Amino acid sequence: MGLLDREFSDGNIVIAKTEDLLNWARLSSLWQLSFGLACCAIEMMATSASHYDFDRFGVIPRPSPRQADIIIISGTVTLKMATRIKRLYEQMPDPKYIISMGSCSNCGGPYWEHGYHVLKGVDRVIPVDVYVPGCPPRPEALLEGLIKLQEKIRHETLRKKTA
Amino acid sequence: MDKLISNDVKTEELVLNMGPQHPSTHGVLRLVVELEGELIVNVKPYIGYLHRCFEKHCEAMTYPQVVPYTDRMDYLASMSNNLGYAIAVERLMGIEVPERVEYIRVIMAELQRIASHLVALGTYGVDIGAFTPFLYCFIAREKILNLFEMTCGARLLYNYIWVGGLSHDIHPDFVRLTKEFIEYFKPKIVELNELLSFNKIFIERTANVGILPLETAVNYGVTGPVLRASGLKWDLRKNDPYSIYHKFDFDIPVGDGRMGTVGDSWDRYFVRVREMEESLKIIEQAIDQIPDGDVKAAIPRRIKPPKGTIYSRTENPKGELGYFIISDGSVNPFRVKVRAPSFVNLAVIGEMSKGHLVADLIAILGSLDIVLGEIDR
Numbered sequence: 343m344g345l346l347d348r349e350f351s352d353g354n355i356v357i358a359k360t361e362d363l364l365n366w367a368r369l370s371s372l373w374q375l376s377f378g379l380a381c382c383a384i385e386m387m388a389t390s391a392s393h394y395d396f397d398r399f400g401v402i403p404r405p406s407p408r409q410a411d412i413i414i415i416s417g418t419v420t421l422k423m424a425t426r427i428k429r430l431y432e433q434m435p436d437p438k439y440i441i442s443m444g445s446c447s448n449c450g451g452p453y454w455e456h457g458y459h460v461l462k463g464v465d466r467v468i469p470v471d472v473y474v475p476g477c478p479p480r481p482e483a484l485l486e487g488l489i490k491l492q493e494k495i496r497h498e499t500l501r502k503k504t505a
Numbered sequence: 506m507d508k509l510i511s512n513d514v515k516t517e518e519l520v521l522n523m524g525p526q527h528p529s530t531h532g533v534l535r536l537v538v539e540l541e542g543e544l545i546v547n548v549k550p551y552i553g554y555l556h557r558c559f560e561k562h563c564e565a566m567t568y569p570q571v572v573p574y575t576d577r578m579d580y581l582a583s584m585s586n587n588l589g590y591a592i593a594v595e596r597l598m599g600i601e602v603p604e605r606v607e608y609i610r611v612i613m614a615e616l617q618r619i620a621s622h623l624v625a626l627g628t629y630g631v632d633i634g635a636f637t638p639f640l641y642c643f644i645a646r647e648k649i650l651n652l653f654e655m656t657c658g659a660r661l662l663y664n665y666i667w668v669g670g671l672s673h674d675i676h677p678d679f680v681r682l683t684k685e686f687i688e689y690f691k692p693k694i695v696e697l698n699e700l701l702s703f704n705k706i707f708i709e710r711t712a713n714v715g716i717l718p719l720e721t722a723v724n725y726g727v728t729g730p731v732l733r734a735s736g737l738k739w740d741l742r743k744n745d746p747y748s749i750y751h752k753f754d755f756d757i758p759v760g761d762g763r764m765g766t767v768g769d770s771w772d773r774y775f776v777r778v779r780e781m782e783e784s785l786k787i788i789e790q791a792i793d794q795i796p797d798g799d800v801k802a803a804i805p806r807r808i809k810p811p812k813g814t815i816y817s818r819t820e821n822p823k824g825e826l827g828y829f830i831i832s833d834g835s836v837n838p839f840r841v842k843v844r845a846p847s848f849v850n851l852a853v854i855g856e857m858s859k860g861h862l863v864a865d866l867i868a869i870l871g872s873l874d875i876v877l878g879e880i881d882r
Contacts, residue, residue, distance in 0.1 A: 377526050379533060380555055380878055381580035384624070385661060388650075391643035407526075423533055423554045426525055452573065456565050457558045478661050 361500050368411070368437065369400075369495040372488070375410035376403035377430065380417025382444040382478040389481040399488055407433040412491070414484075415470075418446035418453060419461040431468045439495070441487050442470040445477040452477065518546065521863070525554045531628065532877030536854075536866070543862050548855045552848075552880050559882040563841035568594055568668060568808040571841065576662040578843065579879040581624050584617035584653075585821045587666035592747055593817035593828040594668045597810040605798035606670050607749045612683070612791050613653070613665065614748075615784040619690070620649045621822035622777045625874040629774060630701050632871040633710050638701040645693050648686055655679060669804040675795075683792055687785055694782060702778060711774060712765035715857045715869035719768065725853045729824025729846050731873060734760035734776045735768035741820040753790050755783045770872035777874070809836050823847050823874060843882060847875040 358366075374396075378386060390396040390403060404410045407430050419427060431438070442464050445451030450462035464470060471494060474487035524535040533554035539546040559578060563571050575590045576583040588610055595602065627642030650660050655676045657665040665672050701707055717727070722735040732739055740757045742750040758779035760772030810832040818827040824846025833839040850873050858869050 380557075381577055381661060383532070384580055387624075387628075388643060388647070391647075392640045393643070393647045405527075418555060418557050420554060420556055422556070423525065426554075430526055452577070453557050453562070456562050458561060459556045459558050480660060 361498070364500070365496050365498050368498075369492040371400040371402075372412045372439070372491070373404045373410050374401050375407055375413045375430065375434070376405050377413060378416050379419065379423070380446065382416035382446070385478045385481055386414055386416045386443065386484065389484050394481040394485065396485075396488075399485070399492075401488065407431075408435065410434050411437070412439045412441065414441045414443050415447040415464045415468075416443040418451070418457075419464045419467075420459050421461055422459070424461045424464075424467050427464065428467045437498075439471045439491055440464075440468055441472045441474060441484075441491060443474045443484060443487070444479055445475065448473050448475060523866070531871070531875055534851075534875070534877055534880075536870075538863065538866065540863060545858050545861050545863060545866060548858050548866065550851055550854060552851075552877075555877045555881040557878070557882065559843065560841060563838050565837065567836045568810070568838060571838065572667060573662070573664045576664055577878060578845065578882055579621075579821060579823060579826075579847070579876045580661060581876055582617050582621040582822045583661065583663050584613045584665060585621075585819065586826065587663065588614050588748070589817065589819040589821065589826045590828055591666045591668050592819060593815055593830055594808070594810065596817050597813060597815045597830060597832060598668075598805070598808070600669050600803055600805065602669060602803045603798045603800070604749075604796045606800050606803070608791050608795045609671060609675055609800065610666055611748055611750065611753075612788055612795075613656075615787045615791075616649050616652060616683075618784045618822045619781050620646050622781050623649075625777055625822075626697065626701070626774065629871040629874075630707075632867050633707060635701060635704070635707065638697060641693070641697065641700065645690055648689065652679065652682060652686065655682070667804060668808055670802065671800040674800045680792055680795070683788065687789055687792075690781075690785065694778065698778065702775060708764050708771060710865075711770040711868055711872065714765075714770045714861065714865050715872060716766050717768040717773075717853060717857050721853065721856055722768070725856070726849050727824070727853055728849065729821065730776045730780060731773055731824065731850050731853075733757065734773040736760055741818060741825060745818065747817075747819055750787075753787045755786050758783065770868050773872040773874075807836070809834070818844070821846055823876065823879070824850060845879040845882060847873075847877075847879045851875050851880060 442448050447464040450460055453460040472487045472491045474483050476483050519540040521538040521540055523538055525533040535551040537549045559574055562574050572587055575586040579586050623642040623646045627639035630638040654660050657663050657673050717735050719735040719737055722732050736759055738757050738759050743757060758776050760767050760776055764771045812832055812834040814831045816827060816829045818825050826846055827844030829842040831839040858866050
């Protein structure tokens with residue numbers, strides 16, 4: 343990542359681009375909104391628990407959206423819940439990221455055809471950064487999704503995006 | 506409780522919204538709490554945030570296609586949901602399943618009961634403020650999930666128990682590994698008791714909190730560990746035996762008010778701990794007797810039940826899971842109605858939490874062990 347390579351011999355001074363430093367700090371402590379929807383939330387819990395240990399990636403569950411950087415949409419988004427999810431997203435401070443976990447929140451999943459109360463993909467209400475496929479995805483798949491998100495954050499730039 | 510507020514100070518009634526995004530509602534439940542100071546006057550659950558149209562799907566699917574959707578109702582106990590549905594359709598069609606299938610089904614259902622209770626106990630600890638037992642519970646749960654994964658390839662939603670049989674036979678190593686798990690898990694229950702059940706702080710938070718008298722429980726139609734904690738020995742595995750449960754010797758633990766009053770939150774918690782021991786007993790008896798046979802032998806080529814209706818109920822980890830199926834003689838069920846245990850158990854929360862402190866509401870809700878996927882369906 344080039345951040346710690348350019349270190350002077352006495353070890354007290356590190357030269358890095360502000361961008362790199364900010365990105366490095368952001369991607370290493372992604373605080374997650376502890377928010378579960380359905381079956382995938384159980385796999386998300388299993389990912390946070392002993393075997394898979396989300397903590398080693400700097401992911402710590404926070405109960406309040408005001409303190410969260412990342413929201414994992416883990417499960418079926420119903421029409422009744424969609425407005426609430428949008429509000430939760432809007433309450434989070436910038437920069438904020440979204441992982442859509444599982445088929446249901448990607449596209450409606452098994453409820454795509456007859457689910458009259460199921461939103462066909464959470465990306466219809468909020469912008470998604472990483473999609474994790476599976477029904478439910480294995481914890482390893484969620485970890486892979488998180489690593490993909492970290493890669494994405496690493497290449498972010500401070501320059502204003504042209505719309 | 507009256508000592509906590511002085512009666513000459515009148516406060517305004519406050520309405521507090523809990524959820525749908527709240528870390529302790531175990532999903533997307535919204536509770537509207539009416540408070541008088543810090544005391545709860547009334548609690549109203551509002552549901553429907555996870556309504557996934559299960560019954561509508563059943564109308565469009567064929568009978569075997571419904572099985573994966575039953576998985577996703579109580580997603581902590583998928584095997585038990587499959588089992589209930591399979592038994593209902595088998596009774597409707599009059600299918601006799603081979604002995605080997607029955608044994609494997611019972612073993613799977615009991616392993617699932619342990620896994621489901623482990624999540625209930627672990628997350629209950631988190632609700633109260635003890636994080637460590639959650640991690641311990643999940644270590645043991647992963648071992649059960651490995652057994653399931655070895656059998657059918659899925660960790661959470663299995664689609665394993667089919668109408669008339671099973672999707673796969675068990676792995677050659679399954680029996681050995683299950684025995685290893687039993688040996689591993691027995692001391693873990695003792696460990697959990699030392700860590701959480703008999704912890705002074707935990708008892709203070711849960712004993713005498715949310716007392717559910719037996720009469721109220723029966724009037725509300727509450728089932729499962731919640732009912733048994735109130736003191737009634739009612740378990741469908743004994744009272745209305747299905748599959749081959751009559752062959753096994755096991756007890757039905759009931760609440761005895763050891764730490765406070767019969768039917769308090771601690772009793773509901775501890776009934777689950779003791780049920781895990783009983784489930785281990787059943788698995789121990791069944792694992793050595795699995796007969797030979799073909800697990801797919803009795804699966805019908807075309808599942809087309811005759812005209813008629815059936816109501817069939819099984820004992821889920823959460824309580825009585827009932828399937829009411831109307832068949833019009835075609836390949837699609839005309840209607841599948843589910844009696845979900847969590848839905849009925851949740852209704853009693855208003856009655857239980859009246860007069861308690863608002864902080865105790867979490868302890869009461871957690872002790873009910875609800876799953877929103879099953880409540881909203």
